[in-house]
Amino acid sequence: MTTRRAWRIPSAGSLERLAQVTEDLPPPGEGEARVCVEAIGLNFADVFACLGLYSATPRGAFVPGLECAGVVEALGPPRASGESAGTTLAPGDRVMVLTRFGGYATALNADTRYLVPLPETWTMAQGAAYLVQALTAWYGLVHLGALAPGQVALVHSAAGGVGLHAVAMARATGATVIGTIGHSDKLPLLEAYGLVRNQVVVRDAARFGAQLDAALAAIGASHFNLIFDAIAGSFFRPAFERLAPEGRHVLYGAADFMPSGARPNWLRLAWQYLRRPQFDPMTLIDKNRSVMGFNLIWLFERADRLPASASAALALNSAPPHIGARFRFDELPRALRTLQGGRTTGKVVVEV
Numbered sequence: 191m192t193t194r195r196a197w198r199i200p201s202a203g204s205l206e207r208l209a210q211v212t213e214d215l216p217p218p219g220e221g222e223a224r225v226c227v228e229a230i231g232l233n234f235a236d237v238f239a240c241l242g243l244y245s246a247t248p249r250g251a252f253v254p255g256l257e258c259a260g261v262v263e264a265l266g267p268p269r270a271s272g273e274s275a276g277t278t279l280a281p282g283d284r285v286m287v288l289t290r291f292g293g294y295a296t297a298l299n300a301d302t303r304y305l306v307p308l309p310e311t312w313t314m315a316q317g318a319a320y321l322v323q324a325l326t327a328w329y330g331l332v333h334l335g336a337l338a339p340g341q342v343a344l345v346h347s348a349a350g351g352v353g354l355h356a357v358a359m360a361r362a363t364g365a366t367v368i369g370t371i372g373h374s375d376k377l378p379l380l381e382a383y384g385l386v387r388n389q390v391v392v393r394d395a396a397r398f399g400a401q402l403d404a405a406l407a408a409i410g411a412s413h414f415n416l417i418f419d420a421i422a423g424s425f426f427r428p429a430f431e432r433l434a435p436e437g438r439h440v441l442y443g444a445a446d447f448m449p450s451g452a453r454p455n456w457l458r459l460a461w462q463y464l465r466r467p468q469f470d471p472m473t474l475i476d477k478n479r480s481v482m483g484f485n486l487i488w489l490f491e492r493a494d495r496l497p498a499s500a501s502a503a504l505a506l507n508s509a510p511p512h513i514g515a516r517f518r519f520d521e522l523p524r525a526l527r528t529l530q531g532g533r534t535t536g537k538v539v540v541e542v
């Protein structure tokens with residue numbers, strides 16, 4: 191038995207309920223490895239989970255957190271089913287870990303099928319910043335979105351964690367990217383990622399359509415072939431209306447629904463829900479375009495597909511991810527509130 195520290199929430203509903211606990215961690219079970227965690231990667235979905243706005247959130251008490259990086263300390267007995275994934279692991283290996291909750295801890299037992307070797311030159315913080323967001327970008331842009339060279343992609347929240355991966359992967363594919371951001375202070379980072387000023391839209395809900403037209407005109411295009419959208423809300427329709435025939439609008443989040451306080455304002459959420467984007471699916475046929483959606487949690491349940499998906503994402507963009515903010519383990523709730531505020535860039539990482 192090992193002792194660990196973890197951030198636990200007795201039930202979803204408020205960020206204020208997160209409390210640090212010291213607890214026993216049993217030895218790793220069949221097909222598991224005990225990982226000594228050195229860095230934890232935060233995801234926007236963590237905030238939704240703590241607020242109780244994420245459908246995959248466990249009932250009752252749980253430790254949030256979908257990914258981390260650390261060192262394998264011990265291995266449990268091999269899986270009885272004889273599945274080989276993960277069996278090449280040994281104590282001392284540096285790994286990136288995907289976990290369906292449970293990542294906010296100084297040690298955890300993880301299914302070995304969800305451990306990916308940390309690239310040799312990467313830091314632990316970079317490892318904790320990679321899997322969820324890079325897989326999301328790869329799955330949405332490449333696997334579902336079939337982005338091709340010469341196409342034009344609109345990437346919302348382009349300076350965020352998923353967004354920066356999407357920008358890099360779209361450019362590596364040979365596509366031209368137009369990125370949107372909420373605040374102009376994120377511009378220099380996107381310039382460092384290869385976008386010129388007129389390829390970046392600082393979103394203004396009152397004139398978003400005109401902003402998109404200007405950005406398209408600046409690159410000599412009239413329509414998007416792919417829209418990568420985790421905001422939805424009032425920004426959905428102006429973008430959707432500029433989708434080319436054969437275009438794909440890939441929806442994978444709804445940041446517009448993010449409450450600003452420690453707990454949801456249910457009245458405001460109900461109002462936003464009533465005003466959510468709606469359209470007639472029959473028009474998709476006439477205009478020859480598609481709207482798609484996905485949730486990476488689905489891929490979490492397909493462990494067999496993880497190694498190939500992670501390799502494909504790394505092959506498309508092997509640069510270490512951008513860490514926008516670092517916090518100490520004791521500061522984890524503050525790190526979450528910072529991410530919730532919408533002003534961070536790249537990944538928010540908690541170092542243990």
Ligand SMILES: NC(=O)c1ccc[n+]([C@@H]2O[C@H](COP(=O)([O-])OP(=O)(O)OC[C@H]3O[C@@H](n4cnc5c(N)ncnc54)[C@H](OP(=O)(O)O)[C@@H]3O)[C@@H](O)[C@H]2O)c1
Binds near residue numbers: 346351444485530533
């Ligand atoms: N479907 C899936 O499987 C999946 C997997 C991973 C992530 N996601 C979704 O992908 C999105 C990006 O995730 P991430 O972890 O990389 O986060 P992130 O992009 O680093 O941070 C979220 C960003 O959302 C934007 N935003 C728009 N409206 C907002 C609001 N009302 N309040 C706060 N922020 C707002 C902000 O950027 P700008 O203002 O610059 O746009 C903010 O920085 C999230 O919506 C997340 O839920 C989905």
